[in-house]
Amino acid sequence: MAAGLRLDEIVASLGGVLQGDGALVVSRVGTLQSAQPGDIAFLANPKYRSQLQTTQASAVIVPPQFAADTQLPRIVHRNSYAYYARVVALLNPPAARRPGVHRGAVVHSPVPASASIGENVVVGRGVHLGENVTLQPGCVIGDGASIGDDSLLHPNVVVYDRCVIGRRAIIHSGAVIGSDGFGFAKDGDRWIKIPQIGRVVVGDDVEIGANTSIDRGALDDTLVADGVKLDNQIQIGHNCSIGENAAMAGCVGIAGSTRIGRRCTIGGAGMISGHLELGDDVHISGGTLVARSLIRPGQYTGVFPLDEHAEWLHNAAQLRRLSRLVERVAELEKKIKLMEIKS
Numbered sequence: 001m002a003a004g005l006r007l008d009e010i011v012a013s014l015g016g017v018l019q020g021d022g023a024l025v026v027s028r029v030g031t032l033q034s035a036q037p038g039d040i041a042f043l044a045n046p047k048y049r050s051q052l053q054t055t056q057a058s059a060v061i062v063p064p065q066f067a068a069d070t071q072l073p074r075i076v077h078r079n080s081y082a083y084y085a086r087v088v089a090l091l092n093p094p095a096a097r098r099p100g101v102h103r104g105a106v107v108h109s110p111v112p113a114s115a116s117i118g119e120n121v122v123v124g125r126g127v128h129l130g131e132n133v134t135l136q137p138g139c140v141i142g143d144g145a146s147i148g149d150d151s152l153l154h155p156n157v158v159v160y161d162r163c164v165i166g167r168r169a170i171i172h173s174g175a176v177i178g179s180d181g182f183g184f185a186k187d188g189d190r191w192i193k194i195p196q197i198g199r200v201v202v203g204d205d206v207e208i209g210a211n212t213s214i215d216r217g218a219l220d221d222t223l224v225a226d227g228v229k230l231d232n233q234i235q236i237g238h239n240c241s242i243g244e245n246a247a248m249a250g251c252v253g254i255a256g257s258t259r260i261g262r263r264c265t266i267g268g269a270g271m272i273s274g275h276l277e278l279g280d281d282v283h284i285s286g287g288t289l290v291a292r293s294l295i296r297p298g299q300y301t302g303v304f305p306l307d308e309h310a311e312w313l314h315n316a317a318q319l320r321r322l323s324r325l326v327e328r329v330a331e332l333e334k335k336i337k338l339m340e341i342k343s
Contacts, residue, residue, distance in 0.1 A: 004038075005091060007059055007073055014086050016061075020073030026059055029088050044081035061087065097134055118155075130167065142178070148204065160216060166204035166226070174211040177202065181215035181222075181238020181256055194218060196238060203227070209234065209250070218256075225262075237274065249286065 008022030026040040032048055035041040035057035042061040043052060052060065052070040059073040061083050067076045077083040097116050101107055104119040109127040111117060118137040123129070127141050130149035138156040141147065145159045148167035153159075157171045160178030171177070183194035198217020202224045208214070209232035216222055217239045224236075227245040234248055237256035248266040255274030260266075264278050267286030272278070276290065281297035284290060288302040307315065 007040075007075065010087060010090060011075060013090060014083065016075045016077040016083060018073075018075055019067060020059070022073075024059055024073050027091065029084060029091060030057060032057065032060070040075075040087065042080050042084035042087075044084065097132070102137075124161070145178075154210075160200075163200045163202075163216065165202045166206060168205050169202060170207040172208065172210040172212075172232070175208050176213045177208070178216045179213055181218055183218045183238060183256075198222065198239065200224070203244075206230075212236075215256070231268075243280065 004025040004027035006022060007018055007020070007024050007026065011018045011022070026038060028039045030036065030039040030041050032041045032043060032051035032055040035055055037056060037058050039057045040059045040061065041055050041057035043049065043063070043066055049066060049069060052062070052066065057072065059075070060070055061075045061077060061080045062070065063078055063080045064076055067074060075083065099114050099116050101111060101117040102119045102121070105117045105121040105123070107117060107121070107123040108125045109123050109129070111123065111129050112131050114131045115129050116134040117123065118135055118139070120138050121135045122140045123135070124141055124143035124145065126144040128146040130147060130151065132150045133147050134152045135141065136153060136155045139153045140158045142159060142161035142163070144162040146164045147153070147159070148165055148169065150167055151165055151169040153171045154173045156173050158176045159165060163178035165171070165177070178200045180196040183196055184191040185194055196216050196218050198219055198221045200214050200216050200222045203226035205226055206224055206228045208230045211232055212230050212234040214222060214224065214236045215238040220239055222236065222239055223241040225242060225244040228242050229247040231248060231250040231252070233251050235253045236242065237254055237258070239257045240254055241259045243260055243262035243264065245262060246260050246264045248270070249268035251269045252266045254260070254272045257275045258272055259277045261278050261280035261282060263280060264282045266272070266284040267288070269287045270284045271289045273291045277293040277295065278290070279295040279297060282294050283299045285299065285301035285303060288300065290300070290302070294300055
């Protein structure tokens with residue numbers, strides 16, 4: 001159970017405007033539908049506005065335009081969703097760290113006294129660990145790698161040789177940072193492996209989801225800028241560059257040497273072909289295949305609509321005829337122009 005806080009204590013810490021009883025204590029955050037007495041709920045999506053009248057929550061977080069829709073004690077903030085996230089963190093502080101090196105760890109480099117090194121962790125030679133780094137059981141940090149201050153690596157994360165992780169990183173279990181990129185040269189019927197001698201360089205305040213893989217560069221580095229958020233099971237190919245504060249949902253695949261701009265978002269299972277560029281503020285809908293560069297900001301969608309299978313096959317067949325239809329229309333336009341000239 002999270003520790004309880006008064007509403008006025010929350011506002012003193014996080015800002016916002018308090019309306020109602022500031023002495024009210026809340027201990028958990030819930031949705032408007034599921035919250036119980038003692039909880040604080042939040043309204044972020046207007047379609048749930050009616051639930052303000054039926055919620056069992058003791059208090060709510062609302063944007064200014066809906067503050068008059070409830071008589072419950074409330075915190076008013078323009079970004080109620082972000083405020084909810086901060087309240088959750090406030091009510092659920094992380095478990096206390098235990099600095100020190102577990103006797104089952106294998107450590108070949110000096111570590112700060114503030115570091116927490118778990119069981120079966122391997123820290124290679126020439127590794128730099130910042131202050132307050134936590135390596136949970138089973139992590140492997142390759143020779144010459146660097147992990148910035150206050151970073152947390154969950155169990156079984158692998159950071160290959162010479163890769164760099166910035167400050168305040170959160171990397172979830174099974175992530176692999178710095179594995180070889182998919183680089184092979186064709187020689188007759190055989191493939192010749194191209195040594196991948198670049199690194200992965202990750203900026204500050206980056207979160208990397210479970211089982212996500214980021215390949216090291218072939219020659220230059222693969223770059224992940226400050227503030228990037230990556231979901232689970234994402235693949236980022238070698239020599240990619242991901243701009244500041246970009247975010248990607250699960251199962252996204254990005255082929256090598258692609259540049260993603262700042263603040264871009266890619267929905268789940270989006271596929272980005274190699275050697276492309278997405279400009280700043282480009283947003284890709286889930287399931288979309290991107291096969292050309294997109295420089296202009298905006299939302300892009302390339303998902304064929306769902307339908308009953310027979311109807312889907314029929315529509316797909318019509319699309320295959322589309323090129324011939326375009327040619328026929330072009331011929332008709334030419335004939336019409338000739339007729340107009342003669343008349």
